[in-house]
Amino acid sequence: MIAFLRLLTRAVTYTRWLHLVMAAVVATVFAFVSPGLGNVNSPAGAWLVVVPLPFLAVAAMVPGVRLSEGMQAQLLLFPAGRPAGRKGTEPPHFTPARSASWADRRRTAMWLVVRYEVGVATAFLSVHAPTLVVRLIGGAAGSRPVRVPLGNPVPGGHWSYAVLGLLVAVLFLAFAVLAGELQARAARALLGPSAAERLAALEERTERLLEHNRLARELHDSVGHALTVAVVQAGAARAAGSPAFTEQALAAIEETGRHALEDLERVLAVLREDAPGPAAGRPALTDVERLLTAARGSGAEVTAEVTGALEAVPGPVSREGYRIAQEALTNVVRHAGPVPVSLRIAVRADALELDIRNPLPGAAGSAVSGGGSGLRGIRERAALLGGHAETGVHEGVWRVRAVLPLGA
Incomplete structure (x- = not known):
């Protein structure tokens, strides 16, 4: 528990969260182009996690996209001023570079897909999880029905809703920390040098x-x-x-x-x-x-x-x-x-x-x-x-x- 609280005090936890939710900009653009995709409460909204993928794959073919993504990852995913290669510190990261081969382009495409999917999930939870926490805690104190995302309202007025609200808050924070760490590892694997290049x-x-x-x-x-x-x-x-x-x-x-x-x-x-x-x-x-x-x-x-x-x-x-x-x-x-x-x-x-x-x-x-x-x-x-x-x-x-x- 103390280690988890220590993670919440690190600035890199929030810069990684920012890097994740920035991927929702692409989803927002597609939601404006096709308004039906923006309704996450309808079946059409599920297409929002699929439709942009071919466009991201095409964008990955541009050599400069890899350089841009690498610079963003360096800035937001990795802590600045921390020594690398010692126990308890960040592993050494990578040097941003343009795509020099088709293998680089393929790995850039995989990176864009991973960033988009995890980012959309993080942005969705960042909007709905705090709202749900407030509603659950409010529902524990009153008799109004509690509305939940993607579901029907449930009766209010029960003390367990407050405990459930705190649990939702903890789970959301844990998801944000874990998603940020996984995103950093994906950046090293997909934006850094390949195994052959490292060898x-x-x-x-x-x-x-x-x-x-x-x-x-x-x-x-x-x-x-x-x-x-x-x-x-x-x-x-x-x-x-x-x-x-x-x-x-x-x-x-x-x-x-x-x-x-x-x-x-x-x-x-x-x-x-x-x-x-x-x-x-x-x-x-x-x-x-x-x-x-x-x-x-x-x-x-x-x-x-x-x-x-x-x-x-x-x-x-x-x-x-x-x-x-x-x-x-x-x-x-x-x-x-x-x-x-x-x-x-x-x-x-x-x-x-x-x-x-x-x-x-x-x-x-x-x-x-x-x-x-x-x-x-x-x-x-x-x-x-x-x-x-x-x-x-x-x-x-x-x-x-x-x-x-x-x-x-």
Whole structure:
């Protein structure tokens, strides 16, 4: 009961009622054109709920009608200023738009029919229910017969008429609230996007989120690698105290930083345009020598073995393989320090295999074997291409192994 009374205090309850009774304007026009339709107490009056329907279906074929109806629904059926999508609030509604297909026109026609039928019923009750309440309460206090809509007068002078009048008032208010809620749901279903359109929008949003996640991984790998190399090179140069080594370290920092800036500019350009970026500017396995030079400049003893033609690896696989190798080498430099590292790249007939191994010197083993975002990113990159990646201790050394199908 308290919840029902709370509904009666909401402004949207009355704006929805107004939206419902506005549909009676169409019925009024037809009643003026054909006076017999206006007499609801006669059989001819029943035609008032049927005759306008073909005209409403024709009106629904006009694209602008859907836009007009959507704007009215937005204004009157949905509360303003309330957050959407949280418990206890209105669900998200829709954006009014013109009919863009025959499916939109059919749903607009269904909406006009639903709005008209429910609106006429609401308008009829809005006129006759309050009148009946007054007559019943008056009939309980006097002896005059009580006239009821669509029926014969009944004798007055009985106290139960007052209770019946209150019941009629409550039932009318409940009907108005329920009809308004049903009208709002019908608007979302018939004036909002179709199921196919919602699915297409969801797929587009999912693709955009996936692209943004990929770009986040790109930034993590590229910029993280550059910063790691810069920090390690700078520390080694200061400890060495050799001008020649310092010049070599600065050159490595400059080259790595330049490549990181290029990656950063490319990713930021994609984010600004909110569109997939060109793949041509992204490094691939053919640029793996860049990674080896940076790792060696940081003190790691890297030995590389390449089997097969890297140029034959498909672009997406080659680019993701480069990032996997970059993340693995960055983890070695960051956590294990200047240790021997073996990098093996094998291009087989059906898959690309990457195998990076390094020893675990003391406590560094626990540090490099953590489950950070870098290792998780390696596994995610492999999974997105239909492959798999393994990271962990293997035969006493730390190993990163990834297998990427060439058909991905």
